[in-house]
Amino acid sequence: MTIPAPVGPYELPALKFGYGDLAPVIDADDLRIHHAEIHQKHIDLLNDALKRHPELYGLTIEQLLREFDKIPTDICATVRDHGGGHANHQFFWKILTSKPAPGPSGDLARAIIKSFGSIDAFKKAFESQAGALFGSGWCFLVCKPKQKFALDIVTLPNQQSLLTLPEPSPGLLACDMWEHAYYPQFGNSRPDWIRAWWDIVDWDYVEERLLGVHQGRAQL
Ligand code: MN
Numbered sequence: 082m083t084i085p086a087p088v089g090p091y092e093l094p095a096l097k098f099g100y101g102d103l104a105p106v107i108d109a110d111d112l113r114i115h116h117a118e119i120h121q122k123h124i125d126l127l128n129d130a131l132k133r134h135p136e137l138y139g140l141t142i143e144q145l146l147r148e149f150d151k152i153p154t155d156i157c158a159t160v161r162d163h164g165g166g167h168a169n170h171q172f173f174w175k176i177l178t179s180k181p182a183p184g185p186s187g188d189l190a191r192a193i194i195k196s197f198g199s200i201d202a203f204k205k206a207f208e209s210q211a212g213a214l215f216g217s218g219w220c221f222l223v224c225k226p227k228q229k230f231a232l233d234i235v236t237l238p239n240q241q242s243l244l245t246l247p248e249p250s251p252g253l254l255a256c257d258m259w260e261h262a263y264y265p266q267f268g269n270s271r272p273d274w275i276r277a278w279w280d281i282v283d284w285d286y287v288e289e290r291l292l293g294v295h296q297g298r299a300q301l
Contacts, residue, residue, distance in 0.1 A: 090128040091142060093121050094171050102179035106277045111265045116174070119261055123166030123240070130159035142168050143301045146244035165240035169219055172255045172301060176290075178283035189253075189288035196232040203232075204279065207256075210234050212271045217259040222287075223250035224294045244301075251294040253287050 096116060101109035131137050134153055137145060145152070145164055152160050185193055185200060197203035203222075211220035218238040225231045226248040235243065235250060236258075243252045256278060257263075263274035293300050 090131070090138065091124050091167060093117070093124055094174065096174050098177070098179040103177060103281050106266070106281045108266055115257075115261060116170075120167070120170040120174075123163040123170065126159060127163040127167055130156040130163070141301075142171070143244060143299065146242045147249065149245040161245065162240050165242040165245065168242045168244060168301060169240055169255060169257070172252060173257050176254055176283055176287055177281050178286070179281070181281055182284045184279075185284045185288070187288055189284065189291050192230065192232055192291060195230070207234055207254075208272060208275045210236055211256055211258055211275055214238075214258050220256045220258055221250075221252045222254035223252050224291070226250050230295070251290075251300075253290050253294075254282065 093116070099109075100113045100116070103112055107115070134156060137152075140148065142164060145160060146168055149157075149160065184190075190200065193200055193203045197206055207220060207222065214220060214236045216238060218236055218241070221235045221237070221243060223233050223235050223243065225233050232253070233250065237243070243249055256275060258271065263271065267274040267277070290300060
């Protein structure tokens with residue numbers, strides 16, 4: 082087994098859009114707080130915990146979470162909460178864009194229609210499951226484990242990552258259902274947040290992720 086080059090401490094990933102570019106769905110100041118303060122805080126707390134186990138700095142965040150059952154018990158909760166928080170937000174930023182396509186197309190559209198009947202039926206199912214999530218968490222569109230061509234919707238509580246599941250489902254889409262993601266703009270209305278969020282999803286990139294899963298490429 083080759084030992085990977087050290088990658089830690091973990092760093093805040095740059096965004097592919099400016100803080101003002103997702104308005105009016107996400108206001109510039111809310112996006113700055115979400116990225117530069119909330120996401121950064123997860124990274125800072127994760128890095129602090131890893132100082133006690135610097136050998137883990139050799140792992141990418143994806144490797145760290147996939148090895149979750151081997152994480153030393155004294156930092157297990159921190160890795161779950163803040164490692165998961167780092168991974169989930171990194172995923173979330175990647176699937177957003179200021180220049181969205183009108184909707185899913187090509188292989189992605191075909192896969193969605195095959196699994197859910199239609200694009201609208203998929204959106205309704207996603208809105209319903211995300212809306213029904215109790216407390217804070219995330220809603221994901223995933224490829225089913227061992228059935229790469231079937232899609233499914235999964236919700237996870239708090240900052241749990243798909244990567245920590247016993248059989249990780251490759252994620253295609255991630256929607257942040259923490260109040261900090263939508264409350265400033267949409268108040269208590271999760272349905273309004275999700276319906277607005279569709280308009281900033283980078284469908285072309287989500288299709289690339291699907292093709293990556295089919296080709297066996299690992300991605301976060
Ligand atoms: Mn968040």
